[in-house]
Amino acid sequence: MSVPLGTLPRWVNYGLLPLLNVAVAFAISGLVVLFIGENPIEAVQYLVVGALGDGEGIAFTLYYATNFIFTGLAVAVAFHGGLFNIGGEGQIYLGGLGVAFAALTLDRFMPWYVTAVVATVAAFAFGALWALIPAWLQAKRGSHIVITTIMFNFIAAALMVYLLVNVIKPPGNMSPQTRLFEEGGQLPKLGGLMQWFGLDIGAAPFNVSFLIALVAVVAVWLLIWRTRFGYEIRTMGTNATAAVYAGIPYVKTVVVTMLISGGLAGMMALNPVMGDAGKLQIDFPAGAGFVGIAVALMGRSHPVGIVIASILFGVLYQGGAALAFDMPNISREVIILIQGLVILFAGALEHMFRPALIALFAAKPKSRPASAAGAT
């Protein structure tokens, strides 16, 4: 290797470097806003006030964050195994089908918590199944998983439109969607939780799936760093050849990693379908599968980082709507630009500032702590 791999202190590697990358992404977004002829600082004020200014804003922010925690975890689990799951969008869509089946079957007989358990399992299973074929093709036949998962996004979209228009839609209904779930098929809002902090949830659809997402965060952390299988995933992600040589079954590890990843993406459907709309609609994933890529990159595939990144993106999504309202010259799509820049600088260009930081921090041997040897 021609690049000197100097060891950076942990706080630089896991704190300063990602922060710097994200800061550059935001700085460039600010320049774009300036270029349009608006004041970026004013824009940030509107954004933050819209997202965190009152109880309703915070609840909306956390509602969006719930989506991104699920999809971020999905992408991160695959990243740990050296796989790129770009098919979150399709897996969410199919997960929604699982949620709808559970809710439509049980909502008239069961309380919501029974339906929620069944729906969670169904969402995971449907999402996982949608990832199964790309995973199997990658493991057995070497078909590039990026291409196959992209193809499966489009196939999922076509399949769901067909099912919603021709099969699931109740007769006599004009728009392609299911009937409204009864009370037993809807997740309760977390207004009570907000009240503890003296905040009013307002009309925000912040609901129980946020708690399910937090459980998933802990579960993924346990899986990746505290189980034998998690160790196998990470080994395969670091060096697949060495993993096979060490006796780790390649096919099984790839397939199961992707099933978990797809399942987590599928679980996201709980939030918009059961927690908000109370029905299955066309295009409900709305790009959240792709936001997961940005979230996983920004959170460095660590569950804690993913929660932080998800909340930041929640702020962007909620605040972006407020911003577009207050400054009509800046449309809501500015958040898509920010998302792209975060993916660029925290992902593709993540090592750009590394040489400079190494020169800055690793040059002085005294300042390097002995424990930094494990950092890469």
Added chain:
Amino acid sequence: MESLFADLIQVLAATVRLSVPLIFTALAGLYAERSGIFDIGLEGKMLFSAFSAATVATVTGSAWLGLFAGILTGVLLSLLHGFASITQRGNQIISGVAINFIASGLTILLGNAWFGQGGRTPQLPNSARFTEITLPFAAEIAPIPFLGPLYSGLISGQNVLVYLAFLAVPFTWWVLYRTRFGLRVRAVGENPGAVDTAGISVTWLRYRALICCGILAGFAGTYLSVAQSASFIREMSAGKGYIALAALVFAKWKPLNVLLTCLLFGFLDATSIRLQGTILPGIGEVPVQLIQALPYILTVILLAGFIGKAIPPKAGGVPYVKER
């Protein structure tokens, strides 16, 4: 019989119109991927080029200046992709995804700020567009059965970019298989180490391949907004970049196969609209969504290796690290 033939001509003309952006974009991807750089960002390049082309054509009133702006945009985005994936050795997939997002967000943001039509650009007058060209004798030959409609309805009466798309295919074949540059591009996609050993710069070669990619993506985008439509519409590429990517895989990264695959995918697109609600004997009603999903399904089947095998360039996706 006569009306059936007229129908056929109509479907074929629609096929040609729908496959042109796919041909340009798939050829763009071909240069990049043959040199060993995966390009998921084709969609974004096409979209951003479409926006630049429409904007410049609106401001200057010249379709050709629009085309130039589209090409420039495609090349600049390609260079960004190159900087991330060649110079910085970043992940090529992630870089491509980033470009798609940046294009999607920035086009609407700028379009809304400049024109205030929710991301649209103003309607272009015909003088600022690439309009249909009637080839010589089209009117004279038209009355002749079969040959006449074929010539006047299909071959004549397309815009200049359509003809360029069909010329770009043999040209790409010639560049790739009959020039020194093409040989080197193919080599660097398979074994960059060998190319480096021969004293040729892997970096510069891949950058040049990406510039070719950007130029063709610029043609694709310009076709969308300045030839096929008369303005830029938000998200107007609508997944065509991904279909082109599928076509490239389906064509096994070969130029002539790209043409046939893009025509096939264009034909499926053209027929899916016409087949809506039609009942085929013995099968029943064909769901439109099935035909729309067919390009993706076929590509997955091909990738799985059940009908032939699609083998990508060997060094694709791997940043090249020069040994010291």
